[in-house]
Amino acid sequence: MFVVGRVPIAGVKFRLARDFCVPSFAGDEGRSQLPPALRMLAKRHPLLSKTVLSALLIVSLVSCSSEDERLHEQMKEVFLWSASAEMILDMRLNALVPEGFTDLAVQRCEKQIADISSQLPHTSRYGPARAAAVKLNGLIAAAHNEIDHDRLEQGRWHLVELHHYEREQRKVFGADG
Amino acid sequence: MKKLFQISLGIVTSVGGFIETGQIATSSQAGAAYGFSLLWAIVIGTVCLVFLIEMSGRFAIASRHTVADGIRERFGSNYFLLTLLIISIVNLLVLASELGGVALALQFVSGVGFQWWALPVAFTAWLLLWKGTFGMIEDGVAILGLVALCFVVAVFVMDPPWLDVAKGLIPTLPHKEPLHYGFIAVSILGAVIAPFLFLFYSSGAIEEKWDKSFFGANRLIATIGMSFGAVIAAAILIVAALVYPPRGITDIEGYDQIAPILTPALGKWGFYLFAGSLGITCFGAALEASLGQAYLVAQGFGWNWSEDAKPRTDPGFALVYTGLLAIAVLPVAVGVDPLQLTIFSMAITALALPFGVVPFLFLMNDRNFVGDHRNGWISNTAVLAIIGLSFIVALITLPLQIFGE
Numbered sequence: 001m002f003v004v005g006r007v008p009i010a011g012v013k014f015r016l017a018r019d020f021c022v023p024s025f026a027g028d029e030g031r032s033q034l035p036p037a038l039r040m041l042a043k044r045h046p047l048l049s050k051t052v053l054s055a056l057l058i059v060s061l062v063s064c065s066s067e068d069e070r071l072h073e074q075m076k077e078v079f080l081w082s083a084s085a086e087m088i089l090d091m092r093l094n095a096l097v098p099e100g101f102t103d104l105a106v107q108r109c110e111k112q113i114a115d116i117s118s119q120l121p122h123t124s125r126y127g128p129a130r131a132a133a134v135k136l137n138g139l140i141a142a143a144h145n146e147i148d149h150d151r152l153e154q155g156r157w158h159l160v161e162l163h164h165y166e167r168e169q170r171k172v173f174g175a176d177g
Numbered sequence: 178m179k180k181l182f183q184i185s186l187g188i189v190t191s192v193g194g195f196i197e198t199g200q201i202a203t204s205s206q207a208g209a210a211y212g213f214s215l216l217w218a219i220v221i222g223t224v225c226l227v228f229l230i231e232m233s234g235r236f237a238i239a240s241r242h243t244v245a246d247g248i249r250e251r252f253g254s255n256y257f258l259l260t261l262l263i264i265s266i267v268n269l270l271v272l273a274s275e276l277g278g279v280a281l282a283l284q285f286v287s288g289v290g291f292q293w294w295a296l297p298v299a300f301t302a303w304l305l306l307w308k309g310t311f312g313m314i315e316d317g318v319a320i321l322g323l324v325a326l327c328f329v330v331a332v333f334v335m336d337p338p339w340l341d342v343a344k345g346l347i348p349t350l351p352h353k354e355p356l357h358y359g360f361i362a363v364s365i366l367g368a369v370i371a372p373f374l375f376l377f378y379s380s381g382a383i384e385e386k387w388d389k390s391f392f393g394a395n396r397l398i399a400t401i402g403m404s405f406g407a408v409i410a411a412a413i414l415i416v417a418a419l420v421y422p423p424r425g426i427t428d429i430e431g432y433d434q435i436a437p438i439l440t441p442a443l444g445k446w447g448f449y450l451f452a453g454s455l456g457i458t459c460f461g462a463a464l465e466a467s468l469g470q471a472y473l474v475a476q477g478f479g480w481n482w483s484e485d486a487k488p489r490t491d492p493g494f495a496l497v498y499t500g501l502l503a504i505a506v507l508p509v510a511v512g513v514d515p516l517q518l519t520i521f522s523m524a525i526t527a528l529a530l531p532f533g534v535v536p537f538l539f540l541m542n543d544r545n546f547v548g549d550h551r552n553g554w555i556s557n558t559a560v561l562a563i564i565g566l567s568f569i570v571a572l573i574t575l576p577l578q579i580f581g582e
Contacts, residue, residue: 068213083425084434096440097448100288106431112430166425 069128075121075173078113078133082166085109085140086159092147094154099148106144113137132169139165178259184394189320191230191402192409196325197462198278199271199368200410200525202519205438206429207361210354212339213345216411217418218362219344222369223407227400227536228556232473232541233375234395238383239550240540244379245476247540256536257477262472263532264372270522272466272505276302277515278459281432285452292512299506302463311384311484318461324360325454327338328412335419342415360574364520366567369410373469375537380472384483391495392550414461416442432516467498503510528571534564 085106092102117133120126143158170176201543207215233244239245239426248452249257287294305314351358352528378399387395420441421427421434429435432455474497475482480492488495508518538560 014197079429080426080428080430084431086422087203087426088433088437091440091448097437098286098288098447101285101433101436101448104284104288108431110432120394170425 030058030086045096060176065126071120071126075129075132075169078116078129078174079166079170079173079175081109081116081138082140082162083111085144086162086166087159089140089143089147089155089159093152093159102144107139110137113140129173132173136162136166170177180347180390180394181269184397184579185418187394187398189323190400191398192323192326192351193265193321193538195403195470196409196413196454196458196535197275197368197371198324198459198519199364199371199523200437201278201458201565202411202429202516203361203364203368203430203523204413205421205435208414208419209359209421209426209429209434210361211351212349212418213342213415215358215362215365216342217348218411219369219407219414221348221563222567223403223410225511225560226370226374227403229370229375229537230378230559231396231399232537232556232560233379234382234387234399235392235550236537236541236547237379237386238389238391238395239547241383243248243383243472243476243547244376244537244540245394245473247546249477250538251540251543251546253280253556256478256560260532260536261473261477263392263529264376265470266530267522268373268466268473268528269501270518270525272463272470273374273508273513274515274522275459275463275517276502276506277434277509277513279456279463280509281517282452282459282513285436285455286449290512291512292319292556293517295506295509298460298463299502302460302467303499303502304403306464306467306484306502307488307491307495309484311381311468314461314464314484315381318457318464322454322458322461323410323460324450326449327410327439327450327454328416331439331447332412334442335416337415337419347389356574359570360524363567363571363574364475364523366563367523367525367530367571368409370530370564370567371466371526372530373534376469376473377465380476380482384485393558397438400527417492420444430516431514447455450451454459467501470501471495471497474554522577524571528575531568532562534560 002145007015088102089096092099112152113136115131117137119131120133139158139162143155143162146152146155146158160168167176182335195494204219207218208356208443237243244260245257276295276298277291279298280291283289283294284291361521380475382391382395416437416438417429419490421429426434436441436451439451441447443450472482474480475491475494475505478493480493483491483492486494526580538552538557540546
């Protein structure tokens with residue numbers, strides 16, 4: 001099973017994950033992915049075809065569990081950057097860190113989340129993950145904007161919302177441990 | 178009285194010179210990911226470093242040779258060239274990381290991207306090396322580096338659960354991700370046992386004309402100075418363990434995450450103290466790494482060498498640190514993330530350690546060089562065991578961490 005490394009070389013890490021990715025879940029496209037040769041084999045040798053289909057089923061199961069693990073790792077990364085943005089914005093709200101630092105640091109968090117989100121495969125299986133990443137980035141941007149314009153109450157409100165949404169999504173994706 | 182002053186100064190500079198980007202990055206990562214449970218890596222790394230620093234000072238006093246000199250004489254030019262190549266790669270990576278650390282500190286306080294600071298930082302370092310003296314660099318920058326003691330203050334302000342901290346001093350297996358745990362442990366060892374430290378120290382002993390009356394002082398400086406330095410590294414890990422996991426940050430992937438580490442304990446000043454600590458300690462380490470490389474090359478090839486001499490009297494020496502700075506600044510100037518560079522270079526350092534340390538151990542056991550001041554079995558065993566362990570773990574974890582299992 002391929003598990004992506006943990007060295008913070010984010011670009012390499014996700015490129016590797018993408019390149020080594022096993023085939024996506026067949027049900028995604030709503031059509032059979034059996035090649036014509038296999039279909040002919042199934043017609044001529046029913047017993048052999050069962051063996052081949054069982055092997056394919058096992059391969060699909062393994063690929064699903066590998067995909068689950070990869071999704072789990074990617075979402076952990078998303079939550080890591082989202083929590084970092086939350087920490088920095090919270091400190092900015094209390095005037096503990098300078099504005100220039102906040103701008104660059106939060107921009108980086110948003111970029112990392114967007115990068116991870118864009119590397120998720122465009123299949124229905126990954127839809128909720130992409131939606132969560134987009135919403136997290138939206139909440140971070142909203143809080144950043146309010147704090148930037150000294151609307152501290154609204155900024156605080158967005159931060160609370162970000163915090164709750166992040167916690168909820170961590171549970172959904174099993175990344176709260 | 179004069180010797181007491183020199184010992185005190187030596188200890189202070191060892192404390193100030195111990196912390197640099199490697200310790201800050203790896204200790205923060207360890208604290209965020211595994212709480213206090215990697216404190217033991219700092220302890221065993223420091224034990225090894227104390228032995229190595231003491232040995233390099235003893236070697237310089239007893240043999241009137243530097244480590245590089247000794248390796249060339251004892252093992253011949255071919256082996257020296259191999260060692261030179263490996264240590265040069267490590268020094269280059271470490272220097273790039275340190276320049277990145279200074280540039281990032283300037284980014285934090287100015288809001289201007291770190292890439293823009295790379296060239297001014299490298300130029301300032303070069304100017305100081307060109308114009309400055311050994312004492313100015315060693316004492317001045319290292320004394321300023323004492324600002325890093327703010328991490329120790331932060332630990333007491335945050336009042337950690339001391340029993341859990343004590344448990345972290347005992348090596349244990351991780352409850353999650355053993356490969357990542359091993360990789361961080363190796364990076365900590367690589368950060369603590371940087372080869373430029375003992376190359377710099379042995380050259381410093383000769384620059385400052387230590388004679389046989391300095392054996393005791395050397396032992397005191399190595400033991401007390403390095404141990405106090407390790408206390409700062411441990412303080413960074415403890416503060417990271419208290420700050421990050423409760424906020425859902427269980428890994429560190431950028432210096433932006435580390436920058437506010439002191440803010441929960443020290444408020445607004447915490448941010449500027451962190452930036453100051455990062456900038457000053459990395460700048461000091463950049464000067465030491467550049468000089469360490471210049472010493473290695475000049476001593477190995479038998480050129481004139483002294484930081485106190487004018488560049489026109491030792492042009493080769495000056496050319497080496499100039500060239501090294503010019504190359505090391507490139508990755509930072511093109512925007513390679515300094516944290517990635519640091520973590521990677523620390524792990525490579527751990528992998529490369531045996532190539533510098535094992536021949537040095539041979540020298541320390543050779544009567545022709547050190548006479549009656551040879552190593553005892555305790556120092557030989559301790560250094561070999563720690564270097565061997567870090568090499569094996571680095572060999573296993575480094576490729577798996579980069580390319581996946």
